[in-house]
Amino acid sequence: MFKNHLKITWRNLKTSKTFSVINILGLSLGLAITILLFLFITHERSFDTMYSQKDSIYRVLLNTEENNEKEVWCSAPAALAPALKNDIPEIKQTARMLLHDFGETAFIHTNDANFTEEKLYWCDNALFKIFDIPFVKGQPENALSRPNTVVLSKSTAQKYFGTKDPLGKTIVINNKTSLEVTGVFNDFPSNSTLDCNAIASFNTTYFFKKPSWDNASFETYCLLNKNTDTHTIENKIQAVLDKNVSKKDQWYSFSLQPLRRVHLYSASYLDTYSSRKGDIHEIRNLSFLAILILLIACINYMNLITARSQKRTKDVGINKTLGATTKNLIIRFYAETGFITLIALLIGIIVAFFALPVFNTITQQAINPKLILNLAVIPKLIVIWLLTTLLAGSYPAFYLSRFSPNAILNPSFKRSKSILFIRKGLVVIQFAASVLLIIGVLVIYRQLQFVQHKKLGYNPKGVVAISIPAIHNKNKLDALVQEYKALSTISEVALAQGFPGMDVSLRSLYKNDNDQHGADIQTNHVEGNIAEVLQLKLLAGKMLPPKKAEKDSLINVVLNKKAVDYLGLKPQEAVGKVIDMGWTATVVGVVDNFNFASLREPIGPYAFNDGGAESSSFLLVRYNNLKQKNIVNQLRETFKKVVPNTVFNYVFLNKKLEHFYGNEQKAIRIGIIFCGLAIFVASLGLFGLAAFTAEQRTKEIGVRKILGASILGITSMLSKDFLNLIFIALGIAFPLAFWIMENWLEGFAYRIHISWKIFLLAGSIAVFIAMITISFQAIKAALVNPVKSLRTE
Numbered sequence: 001m002f003k004n005h006l007k008i009t010w011r012n013l014k015t016s017k018t019f020s021v022i023n024i025l026g027l028s029l030g031l032a033i034t035i036l037l038f039l040f041i042t043h044e045r046s047f048d049t050m051y052s053q054k055d056s057i058y059r060v061l062l063n064t065e066e067n068n069e070k071e072v073w074c075s076a077p078a079a080l081a082p083a084l085k086n087d088i089p090e091i092k093q094t095a096r097m098l099l100h101d102f103g104e105t106a107f108i109h110t111n112d113a114n115f116t117e118e119k120l121y122w123c124d125n126a127l128f129k130i131f132d133i134p135f136v137k138g139q140p141e142n143a144l145s146r147p148n149t150v151v152l153s154k155s156t157a158q159k160y161f162g163t164k165d166p167l168g169k170t171i172v173i174n175n176k177t178s179l180e181v182t183g184v185f186n187d188f189p190s191n192s193t194l195d196c197n198a199i200a201s202f203n204t205t206y207f208f209k210k211p212s213w214d215n216a217s218f219e220t221y222c223l224l225n226k227n228t229d230t231h232t233i234e235n236k237i238q239a240v241l242d243k244n245v246s247k248k249d250q251w252y253s254f255s256l257q258p259l260r261r262v263h264l265y266s267a268s269y270l271d272t273y274s275s276r277k278g279d280i281h282e283i284r285n286l287s288f289l290a291i292l293i294l295l296i297a298c299i300n301y302m303n304l305i306t307a308r309s310q311k312r313t314k315d316v317g318i319n320k321t322l323g324a325t326t327k328n329l330i331i332r333f334y335a336e337t338g339f340i341t342l343i344a345l346l347i348g349i350i351v352a353f354f355a356l357p358v359f360n361t362i363t364q365q366a367i368n369p370k371l372i373l374n375l376a377v378i379p380k381l382i383v384i385w386l387l388t389t390l391l392a393g394s395y396p397a398f399y400l401s402r403f404s405p406n407a408i409l410n411p412s413f414k415r416s417k418s419i420l421f422i423r424k425g426l427v428v429i430q431f432a433a434s435v436l437l438i439i440g441v442l443v444i445y446r447q448l449q450f451v452q453h454k455k456l457g458y459n460p461k462g463v464v465a466i467s468i469p470a471i472h473n474k475n476k477l478d479a480l481v482q483e484y485k486a487l488s489t490i491s492e493v494a495l496a497q498g499f500p501g502m503d504v505s506l507r508s509l510y511k512n513d514n515d516q517h518g519a520d521i522q523t524n525h526v527e528g529n530i531a532e533v534l535q536l537k538l539l540a541g542k543m544l545p546p547k548k549a550e551k552d553s554l555i556n557v558v559l560n561k562k563a564v565d566y567l568g569l570k571p572q573e574a575v576g577k578v579i580d581m582g583w584t585a586t587v588v589g590v591v592d593n594f595n596f597a598s599l600r601e602p603i604g605p606y607a608f609n610d611g612g613a614e615s616s617s618f619l620l621v622r623y624n625n626l627k628q629k630n631i632v633n634q635l636r637e638t639f640k641k642v643v644p645n646t647v648f649n650y651v652f653l654n655k656k657l658e659h660f661y662g663n664e665q666k667a668i669r670i671g672i673i674f675c676g677l678a679i680f681v682a683s684l685g686l687f688g689l690a691a692f693t694a695e696q697r698t699k700e701i702g703v704r705k706i707l708g709a710s711i712l713g714i715t716s717m718l719s720k721d722f723l724n725l726i727f728i729a730l731g732i733a734f735p736l737a738f739w740i741m742e743n744w745l746e747g748f749a750y751r752i753h754i755s756w757k758i759f760l761l762a763g764s765i766a767v768f769i770a771m772i773t774i775s776f777q778a779i780k781a782a783l784v785n786p787v788k789s790l791r792t793e
Helices: 002-015 017-045 080-087 154-161 230-244 280-307 309-321 326-363 369-373 378-401 405-409 411-415 417-453 474-486 530-534 561-567 628-642 653-696 698-706 711-745 756-782 786-791
Strands: 057-064 091-099 106-109 114-117 120-123 135-137 149-153 170-173 177-185 198-201 216-224 252-258 463-467 490-496 505-509 519-528 538-541 556-560 578-580 584-591 606-609 618-623 650-652
Touching (some): 149 154, 154 177, 280 417, 280 653, 326 369, 326 653, 417 653, 417 756, 463 628, 474 618, 474 628, 505 561, 556 561, 698 711, 711 756
Parallel strands (some): 149 177, 556 584
Antiparallel strands (some): 057 252, 091 216, 106 114, 106 170, 170 177, 463 618, 463 650, 490 519, 556 606
């Protein structure tokens, strides 16, 4: 019986080649896209599953409560980890992780060469007891037990030492700290939250010797005993906090985050070091997109099958007359659908395999193509095939099989309005989904354009930030500054702890002695004319002096207007005031507000200071109109001349800002490509329906032409019904898209307002695509010789 069903299916495919190709092509594209997105989702959900103790590993989260602005940080104070290990028996191990210099580039010197390293972490040796990290050289049990030791990933060891055995070799960090290589570990897989290239012993650092409860900059992982109640542990952690920090100084509390939730559920959390950050909202959006595109492809199939069902009703009626049951016919239709979707699935797998490198580039992932043929993935692909078959074959199977032979063979069945109504409804759903995607892409694109071109209160263009933490000789640093100032292409130079677009030091600004909580304020240690370099607007007073006397212990600050507003002062009134920022400082100037963080966040208080608590990590150089390539070569040559033993590492400020909106840029790329594919799949269905309609009305078209109808008139006649459906789809998609995108835009402190022009453009695109698709078939039908048309059966 099943073999017979396949024969009938194959015969039907050969009989209707055009419709078969459209069906298979639409389903293949839909399934290929679904497979790609499914692989991405599978990869994201596989994070950290390689660790054997994953169910007992937790990360400590810090929950702030200052100023009623509740934030969640992924970092904790350095004193927390040893206190938890000592005071809570249910916690077996704790380990701290600190990205070098709080996220700054490390400069590595070996006997042979200089390197830069973005992923050098300072960690407790217990990290290897919590995470089973396979070593290829050395012993993880004691690799970092001594100060001034480091372990390297396999690829990093090869980069630093080539084919030489790295064990016992020395690397020097920032021309200051020497570390002995005591181990080599396998590179972390692409689905691990840990992304270290080098792990140095935490007990080398100042924070090991003097851990505090104030500086919360350390990611802290705990290994709990099995079946431990985390709520009980969190209560005990609070007791540890109460024991060590007085209630009035507790501006935070702690909670535990399971390792399985770290990757996908931390997108809104602050102060995480890992470069591999996922977002559960992105997973949900892509899941929705995959379902939407597959739904469009299935609708194509249902539409074309039901459109041609009138040609198959006699076949169904005869089969029923000869004794076929409804169940037999349902199985037959599902066998046909299953065969077609299986062909489409195999084609989709091939397309997905070859498209995966492009997909990886778009999504900035490293999904291995072998994952498609992974034994764990194949059953899921079979499930996708079964679901697609059930969905695509449901309407044809249950609709055609339910009629009695008399009803099917009755000529009035051909004029049934229910098939036509359902077919039109499916077209509306298809194009409503397509228009929804178009509007989403347009809104995200417009928002990105807005944030990229918004006036920030400073000018990041024409500024290069050069890393200088490896330059310890003050005379050489001064010489480098003077050399740069002497270049005709350079307009100004300043030394700074950081620059807009990156975190600097977070302190509290207090209005007066009665202000218990204060306001968070970013403080940036600078030397030189920072206002000229960043082109800030000075509202009152003056900028910090270019040079401060070595014995001068007084701290001067330049506040932004937001900080002055918090103090309840006008800019002119603030100048000369002594303020409390955790240390006493004198306000010498006030600059206008500028966006020093993402436009997702409102502007907060900010201060430039000349205090000695922090050092300068960057040399900020403003250059005149010159090509970036030329200025880099010029700056590099000067740098190498003054400090030849240090790597020249730089970033353009305007390029650095782009990382704020990396997710949106990725969403645009994914959206444009998959939106185009979704529209193409929908257009395939529209193309097939237009071809069927033209075929059904062949004689009518011939009669109209003989009676004098023009090609334009016939094209308009055939297009009218479809265009009405497209306009109905627009009416459904517009309010739904507005609601969805308004919710998305609420995530930005500075945002566009959705204009009617976006809907007009999206509607025009949909109508234009529909018109091109329909008109092709309509004009083709109108050009046929009417004599030939009237000869058709």
